[in-house]
Amino acid sequence: MLPSRDAESPSDPWKWVKEHEAPPLLQDDQIRLILRYPKAFTLTTRVIQGEVKSLNQKPNLKFFDKISISSQLSNSAQYSFVSDELVSKACANGTISTITGIDVYKGKGFCNLLQRVSYNAPFAVLPNWKCNGTDEFCRKLGPFASDGDIKSTDGGFKDVSLYMKNIHCEEETAAKSHANAVTKVSAVFRAVHPSENLYLSGRRSGLDNMTVTAEGVWTPSSGQLCMVACRRGEADGCNARVCLYIPTTFSIRQRSILVGTFSCLNTEKNLTLSFSPLSFEKLVEPMDMQNYFQSSSVTHPSYSYSKTDEAGSILERNQEFSFTTIIKKSVMKFPKLEDSDDSLSSLSLLAEDLTFHTPAFTEKKTLMTNFGMDVLSLGPLFGLFWRSSNASIDEQTPYKTKDQYTEKQLLLNVSAQISLTSGNFSKIFLEGLYDEHTGRMYLVGCRDVRASWEVLSASGDLESGLDCLMYVVVSYPPIKSRWLADPTAKVSISSRRPDDDPLYFKPLKLKTTPIFYRRQREDILSRAGVEGILRVLTLTFSIGCIASQLFYFGTSPDSVPFVSLVMLGVQAIGYSLPLITGAEALFKRKASASGTAYETPSYDLQRSQWFNVIDYTVKLLVMVCFLLTLRLCQKVWKSRVRLLTRATPQEPHKVPSDGRVLLVSLFLHALGYILALALHPARTERFTQVYGSYTPGATNWWQTETEEYIGLVQDFFLLPQVFANFIWQIDSKQPLRKLYYLGITLVRLFPHVYDYFVGSVPDPYFIGEEHEFVNPNLDFFSKFGDVAIPVTAIMLAVVVFVQQRWDYDKLSQALSFGRFRILPSRSVKYERVMSESEMVSRVSVNGNHSDEE
Numbered sequence: 133m134l135p136s137r138d139a140e141s142p143s144d145p146w147k148w149v150k151e152h153e154a155p156p157l158l159q160d161d162q163i164r165l166i167l168r169y170p171k172a173f174t175l176t177t178r179v180i181q182g183e184v185k186s187l188n189q190k191p192n193l194k195f196f197d198k199i200s201i202s203s204q205l206s207n208s209a210q211y212s213f214v215s216d217e218l219v220s221k222a223c224a225n226g227t228i229s230t231i232t233g234i235d236v237y238k239g240k241g242f243c244n245l246l247q248r249v250s251y252n253a254p255f256a257v258l259p260n261w262k263c264n265g266t267d268e269f270c271r272k273l274g275p276f277a278s279d280g281d282i283k284s285t286d287g288g289f290k291d292v293s294l295y296m297k298n299i300h301c302e303e304e305t306a307a308k309s310h311a312n313a314v315t316k317v318s319a320v321f322r323a324v325h326p327s328e329n330l331y332l333s334g335r336r337s338g339l340d341n342m343t344v345t346a347e348g349v350w351t352p353s354s355g356q357l358c359m360v361a362c363r364r365g366e367a368d369g370c371n372a373r374v375c376l377y378i379p380t381t382f383s384i385r386q387r388s389i390l391v392g393t394f395s396c397l398n399t400e401k402n403l404t405l406s407f408s409p410l411s412f413e414k415l416v417e418p419m420d421m422q423n424y425f426q427s428s429s430v431t432h433p434s435y436s437y438s439k440t441d442e443a444g445s446i447l448e449r450n451q452e453f454s455f456t457t458i459i460k461k462s463v464m465k466f467p468k469l470e471d472s473d474d475s476l477s478s479l480s481l482l483a484e485d486l487t488f489h490t491p492a493f494t495e496k497k498t499l500m501t502n503f504g505m506d507v508l509s510l511g512p513l514f515g516l517f518w519r520s521s522n523a524s525i526d527e528q529t530p531y532k533t534k535d536q537y538t539e540k541q542l543l544l545n546v547s548a549q550i551s552l553t554s555g556n557f558s559k560i561f562l563e564g565l566y567d568e569h570t571g572r573m574y575l576v577g578c579r580d581v582r583a584s585w586e587v588l589s590a591s592g593d594l595e596s597g598l599d600c601l602m603y604v605v606v607s608y609p610p611i612k613s614r615w616l617a618d619p620t621a622k623v624s625i626s627s628r629r630p631d632d633d634p635l636y637f638k639p640l641k642l643k644t645t646p647i648f649y650r651r652q653r654e655d656i657l658s659r660a661g662v663e664g665i666l667r668v669l670t671l672t673f674s675i676g677c678i679a680s681q682l683f684y685f686g687t688s689p690d691s692v693p694f695v696s697l698v699m700l701g702v703q704a705i706g707y708s709l710p711l712i713t714g715a716e717a718l719f720k721r722k723a724s725a726s727g728t729a730y731e732t733p734s735y736d737l738q739r740s741q742w743f744n745v746i747d748y749t750v751k752l753l754v755m756v757c758f759l760l761t762l763r764l765c766q767k768v769w770k771s772r773v774r775l776l777t778r779a780t781p782q783e784p785h786k787v788p789s790d791g792r793v794l795l796v797s798l799f800l801h802a803l804g805y806i807l808a809l810a811l812h813p814a815r816t817e818r819f820t821q822v823y824g825s826y827t828p829g830a831t832n833w834w835q836t837e838t839e840e841y842i843g844l845v846q847d848f849f850l851l852p853q854v855f856a857n858f859i860w861q862i863d864s865k866q867p868l869r870k871l872y873y874l875g876i877t878l879v880r881l882f883p884h885v886y887d888y889f890v891g892s893v894p895d896p897y898f899i900g901e902e903h904e905f906v907n908p909n910l911d912f913f914s915k916f917g918d919v920a921i922p923v924t925a926i927m928l929a930v931v932v933f934v935q936q937r938w939d940y941d942k943l944s945q946a947l948s949f950g951r952f953r954i955l956p957s958r959s960v961k962y963e964r965v966m967s968e969s970e971m972v973s974r975v976s977v978n979g980n981h982s983d984e985e
Contacts (some may be wrong), residue, residue: 133157136193162187169487175347176367178204179339186659202338211300213316215347222360222373222397234386236355237378242315243301248424251388254293258411261588261597271586274325274394274410277341287585291326294412295334315350317357339365346374371397371405382824383436384563384578385596388413418506421515422545435509437545439576443564445575464610466571471781476546479513485649492642503644504551511544542568562604571850587634599635601628611649619646664746670879671753677875678760684869685767687965692771694860697790698797698852700765706846707758793856847880847921850928857935866936877929881922888918
C-alpha cells in the first residue's frame with residue numbers, strides 16, 4: 133500500500149501533502165527491489181547498493197520514479213583488513229606531529245579506549261585558522277563535500293560535527309613486545325551539517341559525499357593512529373589521510389580527549405580535490421575522565437598549569453582591602469579543604485563543592501541561561517577522585533588542616549570550564565587560583581572562537597586557535613553564617629582586547645540562582661531523619677492529648693456541649709489533608725516548583741527504606757488522630773442533640789450553636805487570606821531583588837499561599853473556641869481539658885520553634901530541593917513568623933485558660949477600662965441552657981445513660 137497522486141485534482145496532485153491530510157492509498161504489486169551486497173567487507177567494498185523501481189507504465193497513477201538505496205555492512209559482519217598497501221603509502225611520507233608538550237596514550241587496550249571515547253558522541257570540527265590560500269580553498273570541509281550550508285560558516289565550521297562510526301579494531305597478539313605490536317583499525321567518518329539533526333545523522337548508514345571510510349594502524353611507540361581515507365568508500369577516492377591521537381596531558385589550551393586531522397594526499401594529480409588540513413577534537417568532560425582511564429594501570433592523565441601567574445595579577449586587581457572584607461573573612465565560611473583520610477579525598481570533596489549547575493541571569497535580566505561550572509583539576513588532583521589516575525600523589529598519610537594559614541597557602545591552583553546555553557560563547561576553559569578565605573576564583577579564560585577563517589588568520593595572538601585574552605572571577609556564596617547571606621554565586625567575564633578588536637566582547641556579569649554545598653545536602657538527610665522521628669513522637673503525643681479529652685468528656689459531661697465544633701473541624705481538616713493530598717504532617721515540606729530540575733536533588737529520600745517506614749508510620753498516626761477527633765465531634769454533637777430535646781420549642785436557640793462562631797472565624801480568615809494574596813507580589817519582588825528572577829512556585833503561587841495559610845489556620849485552632857466561649861458565656865465551665873488544648877498547641881508550635889533554633893543553614897540554599905522545613909522566605913514561615921505565630925498561639929491558649937477559670941462577670945470587669953467595656957453585658961440567653969446541661973448530666977449519671985447512645 134503506497135500513497136498516490138490525487139486523480140481528482142490533476143493540477144495539484146500532491147494537495148494532501150501540503151494540507152497534512154490522510155494520503156490516498158493504492159495497492160501495488162508491480163514493484164521491484166534490487167539489493168547488491170559486497171562479497172567482502174573491506175575498505176572499498178562495504179557498500180550495499182540497491183534500487184526500488186515501479187513496473188507500471190508512466191500514465192498509471194501507481195507509477196513512481198526509481199529510488200536509489202545506499203547502506204553498508206554492519207558491525208556484525210567480519211571486516212577484512214586487506215588495504216595494507218594503501219595504508220603504507222598514506223602513512224609513509226610522514227604524519228602530523230602531536231602538539232608540543234602533550235603526551236598521548238601508548239598503553240594497552242587501545243581498542244577498548246577508542247570505543248569508549250568515540251561512543252555515540254560527535255566530534256567538533258575546528259576552524260581553518262591556519263589556512264593559507266584562497267577564500268574558496270579555505271572554506272572547504274576537508275575531504276567532505278562543501279555545499280552552501282558549509283561555506284556559509286566562512287571556514288569557522290560553527291556547529292559542524294563529525295561522527296566516527298562502525299569501528300572495527302583488532303590488536304595483534306603475536307608480537308613479542310607491546311612496543312612492536314600493531315593495532316588495525318577501520319571506521320567511517322560522517323560529517324553533519326549545522327542544520328541536521330545530530331541523533332538522526334548518527335544513525336544513518338548510507339555512504340554519500342559527507343562520508344569517508346578509513347583504515348589504518350595504531351602504533352604504541354608513537355601513540356598515533358594513521359589511516360588512509362576514501363571518499364564515499366570508493367577505491368578511486370582514497371586520497372586523504374587521517375591521523376588521530378588520544379592525549380593524556382591536559383592544559384588550558386588542550387582540553388581534548390581525542391584530536392585528529394584530515395590531510396590531503398597526491399594533491400598534484402587533482403587540484404580540485406585538494407583541501408587545507410582539517411582538524412577535529414572531542415572535548416573532555418570532567419565527569420567522564422574516570423570512564424576513559426579507570427582500567428589503565430600504565431597511563432595516568434595529568435594537568436599542566438601555565439596561567440597561574442596571570443591569575444595572580446587578576447587577584448591583585450580584584451582583591452578588596454576594606455573593613456567589609458575583613459568582616460567577611462572572619463564571619464563567613466567558604467568551601468575549603470577539610471580533614472580527611474588523605475589529601476586526595478580532601479581535594480575531591482572541595483572540587484565537588486566548587487562544581488555546580490544552575491540557571492543564571494544578568495543583572496538587568498536581559499539574558500537567562502543555564503550555567504555550568506565544572507572543576508577539572510584542583511591542586512595535584514586531576515578529574516574526580518579515583519586511585520589509579522592519581523596514584524603518584526602521596527595518599528597514605530591522613531590529611532589534617534592547619535589552624536592558621538598564610539594568604540598564599542590558602543590559594544589553590546584550579547582548572548575548570550564554564551558551560552552556557554546562550555550568549556556569545558558556549559564553553560570557556562579556565563585556569564587560575566581559588567582563595568579559600570574569600571570563596572573566590574581568579575581565572576584566565578580561553579574560548580573557542582568561531583569567526584571566519586580570515587579573522588582568525590589575522591589574529592596573531594590566538595593560542596592553539598583559542599582566544600585567551602579574557603579573565604573570569606567567580607564568587608561563591610558562604611557555606612554558613614550567622615546572618616542570612618546572599619546564597620547566589622556571581623560570575624564576571626571580561627575581555628582584555630581593545631574595543632575595536634573583532635574578537636572583543638562586552639563584559640558579562642551573571643548571577644546564579646541559589647546554590648548549596650555538600651554539607652547542606654548531608655544536612656537534608658540528617659535533618660530529615662531527625663524530623664521523621666520527631667513527627668512520630670509529636671503525633672503520638674497528640675493521640676494522648678485527644679484521648680485524654682475523650683476521657684474528660686466521661687467525667688465532665690455537662691461541659692461537652694460547649695466544645696466548639698468549628699475548632700474540632702479545623703483539627704479534623706488538618707489531619708485529613710495529609711491523608712488526601714500526601715502532604716507532610718506537622719512539618720511543612722517545600723517541594724520543587726521550578727518545573728525543570730536545574731539542580732536535581734543529590735539524594736532521593738523517597739527511595740530510602742528507612743524513610744518509607746517513617747512515612748507509613750506517620751500516616752498511620754495521622755489516621756488515628758483524625759478518627760479520634762471525629763469521635764470528639766460525635767460526642768459534642770450528640771450531647772447538643774440531647775440538650776435540644778429538653779429545650780422548649782420556643783427556646784431552641786439557647787442550645788450552643790457554632791453558627792456565629794463559624795461566621796466570625798470565616799470572616800477573619802478570609803481577610804487574612806486576602807491580605808496574604810495581596811502581599812505576595814511585594815514578597816516576590818523583594819525575593820527577586822535579592823535572589824534573582826527565579827522564584828520558586830511562580831506558576832502556582834496561589835496554591836502555595838493557600839497551603840501555607842491552611843497551616844496557619846491549624847496553628848490558630850483555638851481561635852474558634854475563644855469566640856465560642858465569649859458568645860456562649862460559659863461562666864467558668866471547662867469544656868477543654870488543659871492537657872488537650874495546651875498539648876495540641878505545643879505540637880503545632882514545635883515546628884516553628886525547631887526551625888528557629890535548629891534551622892541555622894540559610895534555607896534559600898534549598899530552593900529547588902525537597903526538604904522538611906517550613907519556607908523561611910515567606911511571611912508566614914519567616915524568622916519573624918517563627919516568633920509571631922507561637923506568641924499568638926500561646927496567647928490564645930492563655931485566653932482559653934482564663935475563660936475556663938473566670939466567670940463572665942469577672943472577665944468582663946477585667947476587660948473594662950472606665951466606661952469602655954470590651955465585652956457586652958451579660959446575656960440571659962444561655963442561663964437556662966447551662967442549668968439544663970447540668971440537669972442532663974445528672975439524669976445521665978443517675979439513669980446510667982451514656983452520651984454515646
